[in-house]
Amino acid sequence: MPKQINITVKESEEELSSLLRKAKSERERGRLKVLILVKQGKVVYQSQLAYKLGFTEKTIREWLKTYNSYGLSELITIKVGGNNTRVISERVIDFIATQLTNPQTTVTSYVELQGLIEATFSETIDYGTLYAHCRRKHKSRLKVSRKSHYKKDPRAEAVFKKP
Structure with a gap:
């Protein structure tokens, strides 16, 4: 039963x-249309409202619950971004910016930059975080850390090397 x-x-x-x-x-x-349709009395069931507006019933149910508990201002506040x-x-x-924009810098890879930050500020920054920041904010293209395969056999590698 709906x-x-x-x-x-x-x-009003x-x-x-x-x-x-x-x-x-x-x-x-969409959230305001839900309230308008409910106010006009054009829909009786949540499933009708969901079908009419193109949202899922769960979405409509959550919106109505939010409106009922907190009111209009909380309903129309769109929360995005997560935990930033x-x-x-x-x-x-600032240090990263100066290192990446300085033409006399000796930094050639993200691992070097990570080590330099740790030595200078005694702060440990995750490699992925540093990489994402440098690429997003500074459009940098330093060397990427690539680890060799952990099962790699050094004897087999010697056989395949070209003389």
């Missing part, structure tokens, strides 16, 4: 329509 919608929308249709016109993202528009806590400190970021 789940009925049993919430009351406190805001005009207020919701004006917010819909000002909405910047498609998600925000900075791993690299500001002084290390």
Whole structure:
């Protein structure tokens, strides 16, 4: 049996329509359309609402639950980005920038840069984090650390080497 919608929308249709016109993202528009359709009484079941707007029933259920618990302001606030806590400190970021933009730098690989940061600031930065930061922020193309295969046999390698 489909789940009925049993919430009351406190805001007026005009207020919701004006917010819909000002909405910047498609998600925000969808959330406001849900409230408008519920306010107009055009839908009775969550499944009808989901079908009409092109969202899943679970999404509609979560939106209605958020509206019922926290109100309109929390419903139309789109939270994206996850946990964006900075791993690299500001002084290390500045150091990386000077190292990558300095033409007299001796740094040729990310591993060297990682070692230099550790020696200078006594901070350990994960290789992947450093690589991603340098590529994203500075478009750098230093040497990438490549480990040889752990099962590699040195005797077999000697046989295949060209004289």
